Amino acid sequence: xxxxxxxVGAWALDSKMSTWERVTYLWESKVPVxxxxxxxxxxAIRECDDSRLKxxxxxxxYVIKRALALYSIxxxxxxxxxxxxxxxxxxxxxxxxxxxxxxxxSSQDVADGENxxxxxxxxxxxxxxxxxxxxxxxxxAATYNLQMDILRLDFKSGLEALLKANPIRAIxxxxxxxxxxxVGQEQFSPSSPGWPPFMxxxxxxxxxxxxxxxxxxxxxxxxxxxxxQGYTSxxxxxxxxxxxxxxxxxxxxxxxxxxxxxxxxxxxxxxxxRVKKFSAPVCGxxxxxxxxxxxxxxxxNNMLTASIIAVGDEILFGTVEDKLGSVLCRKLxxxxxxxxxxxxxxxxxxxxxxxxxxxxxxxxxxxxxxxVGPLHSDxxxxxxxxxxxxxxxxxxxxxxxxxxxxxxxCTGDKNEMAQLPEGITELLHHEQLPVPLIKCHNxxxxxxxxxxxxxxxxxxxxDSLKSNGDLxxxxxxxxxxxxxxxxxxxxxxxxxxxxxxxxx
Numbered sequence: 001x002x003x004x005x006x007x008v009g010a011w012a013l014d015s016k017m018s019t020w021e022r023v024t025y026l027w028e029s030k031v032p033v034x035x036x037x038x039x040x041x042x043x044a045i046r047e048c049d050d051s052r053l054k055x056x057x058x059x060x061x062y063v064i065k066r067a068l069a070l071y072s073i074x075x076x077x078x079x080x081x082x083x084x085x086x087x088x089x090x091x092x093x094x095x096x097x098x099x100x101x102x103x104x105x106s107s108q109d110v111a112d113g114e115n116x117x118x119x120x121x122x123x124x125x126x127x128x129x130x131x132x133x134x135x136x137x138x139x140x141a142a143t144y145n146l147q148m149d150i151l152r153l154d155f156k157s158g159l160e161a162l163l164k165a166n167p168i169r170a171i172x173x174x175x176x177x178x179x180x181x182x183v184g185q186e187q188f189s190p191s192s193p194g195w196p197p198f199m200x201x202x203x204x205x206x207x208x209x210x211x212x213x214x215x216x217x218x219x220x221x222x223x224x225x226x227x228x229q230g231y232t233s234x235x236x237x238x239x240x241x242x243x244x245x246x247x248x249x250x251x252x253x254x255x256x257x258x259x260x261x262x263x264x265x266x267x268x269x270x271x272x273x274r275v276k277k278f279s280a281p282v283c284g285x286x287x288x289x290x291x292x293x294x295x296x297x298x299x300x301n302n303m304l305t306a307s308i309i310a311v312g313d314e315i316l317f318g319t320v321e322d323k324l325g326s327v328l329c330r331k332l333x334x335x336x337x338x339x340x341x342x343x344x345x346x347x348x349x350x351x352x353x354x355x356x357x358x359x360x361x362x363x364x365x366x367x368x369x370x371x372v373g374p375l376h377s378d379x380x381x382x383x384x385x386x387x388x389x390x391x392x393x394x395x396x397x398x399x400x401x402x403x404x405x406x407x408x409x410c411t412g413d414k415n416e417m418a419q420l421p422e423g424i425t426e427l428l429h430h431e432q433l434p435v436p437l438i439k440c441h442n443x444x445x446x447x448x449x450x451x452x453x454x455x456x457x458x459x460x461x462x463d464s465l466k467s468n469g470d471l472x473x474x475x476x477x478x479x480x481x482x483x484x485x486x487x488x489x490x491x492x493x494x495x496x497x498x499x500x501x502x503x504x
Contacts, residue, residue, distance in 0.1 A: 041095050041219045053214045057092070060203040063187050064096030065103070067170055067201045075169040076201075077120040077162075080148075082133040082140070083234055084261070085174035085204065087223050088215050092203055093119060093172055094144070120168070121146040124158055128236035136224040156195060163196045170199040176207050178268075183390050183423035208397065209267025217262060230258025232270040243273040268397070268427045268436075304474060305340040306332050307359035311371035311380050313347045324369055324454050331458050336474020337365070347371050352383025360387065360443055369446040369454075374417055384440050385421035393422035401435045430460035437461055 045057045067076060078093055080086045094117060123137055141148045151158035162168065175182050182205065189200045204212070209232075216223055226234055230242030245266075246259040264270060308328050314320040322344065329339045340363055345351045352371065359366045371380035385392050399418035420438060427436040428444075437457060438445040444461065448454035466473070484491065 041091055041221070042099070044219050045215075048218050050214055050218065053211060053218065056204075056207055056211050057215070059206070060092050061096045061099060063201065063203040064093055064172070065100045067172070067188075067199075068097065068100045071170045071199075073118050075167055076172065077122050077149075077166075077168050077170075078172045079122050079124075079174070080137065080140075080146075081124065081174075082129075082137040082224055083174070084212055084216065084223055084227060085176060085207075087140075087221065088207075088212050089172060089174040089204060090121075090140070090144070091215075091219065091221050096203075117144050117146050119147075119172075120166070121148045122151060122158075122162065122171070123148055124151050124153075124155055126152070126236070128238055130226060130234060130237055130240075132224055132226045133234065136222075140222075159198070160196045163198060168198060170201050172201045172203065174204060175200070175202045176204055176212075177393065178208075178423060178425075180423065206396075209264070209270045213262040227261040230261065230273075232261045232264050232273050235274060239274055241273050243269070245269055245272060266427070266429050268425075268429075304337045304364045304472065305362075306337050306365040306367060307341045307343070307363045308332075308339060309352075309355050309359065309366065309368040310342075310344045311347060311352055311368065311383075312344065313377075315344050315370075316346065323451060324448060327451055327454055328367060328369075328458075333477040333479075335462070336476050338477075347377045347379060349379045349383045349386055352380055353386035356384055356387035356443060360441070364442065366443045367446060368443060369448055372445060372447045381420060381438065381445060384443055384445060387443075388421060388424055388440060390422050390424055392419040394418055395420045395425065395427075398427060398436070398438075405434050428461060428464040430464055432456060433460050437464070 045054060048054070078086075078090065080090060097117075097119065121141070123141075125134065140146065149162060151162065153161065175185060182202075185200065185202055185205060187202050187205055189202065191198050191200060224234070230246040231240065232243040232246070234240055242256075242258045243261070243264060246261070246264060248257045248259060261270075308325055310322050310325055312320065312322070315322045325342045329342065332339050341359065343355055343359075345355045347370075352368075356366060356368065368380060368384065371378050371383075382392055395418055398420060402418055421440050424440045426439045428439055429436045433456075435447070437447070437460070446454065446457055446461075448457050
């Protein structure tokens, strides 16, 4: 019996080999599907010093391999849109496919493979997509031999047609927590009611903005050129501009320039480049015209209003006097905002949720304070989550801030403080704040317990919201006071005699 090594086609793989040893053997044996680039992606991650990225990569690959074990290649598809998240997902999926096949029994399947990526890829092409996104998508398809289905229907109709014509049961998506569509999703989530039935597979659901860019830069893979022009989150040509936080300011009024997307310090602000109501110019100060309206018109015809909600049984019991509400009213008046309501509610999730639910749809902004902390009675954040119909989920970035503040004591009940409303939370950072403020759509959660803390948080809040284009500063309200020793009846007489004075 010959002791010579079997031919590559025989796949003499030792069952004791690790996955990495199997992949290495197959690469050295020059099996076609195991391209050098795929090997380099896995190797780059394993050799980098970023332990967090390694963990995220390992977990994502596990989800991919699990999906490929549950479904055949013909039953899965990749939704690709040319953005940074789907670019990461594409390369994870390519690497995951290789690693999945390497762990399979010594069959001829992979050896018979070709360099063509075998997983069906879906691209929804719309008239409002950026040309750069289109170009990058088609170039990527050509580079990696993607079997791409180009759909020019809306997402739901396109899926219905695709699933009707093909046996697809699962679709890989580049959804991340914080995306508008991520609310309530898990790594494996069935499609929503009313949609065609399929399994949504989300390998990078728990990845942050930082994780996405760490992967792209460590693995040195190509991404759309718009990200090097200051775009941090890309939608359509009608609702996306470069992120103002990346603007390179100059005094020459020359063409605006922007730093690349991976230099954005706070990943929570990646969607700041999406056009908003009352958004300021990308670079520079707020102009006198905003969305076609003059600031004077905003003051006269479109009063901006805010509600204030204090949470605390101790206030309702009369054991503690609320001093923050009146101070917050004056601060709102100083920026030209009217306070429509100042309410006090119980330390109860349902009570908080009901009050927030009523106010968030009838006001431009809602400010809520009290009931924030490590105690079981601190339910404000959970109440806000319930008002928006989302669950509470761990936030790694916020937990890091808490751990830096209170050290290793960030366990147990204190660790629960790092759970925030899923998919709707934006952390507002400021160099003067040890922990960022929490903003959920138009609801701002303040942690101040006294006037001095409120002064600081208000200053930082205004700075943050102005820089994001989320706040319009109006002309401040002017209050004038007239003191008299006359009685009310005496004061009323001139108005009764000259009614036109009432309209002055």
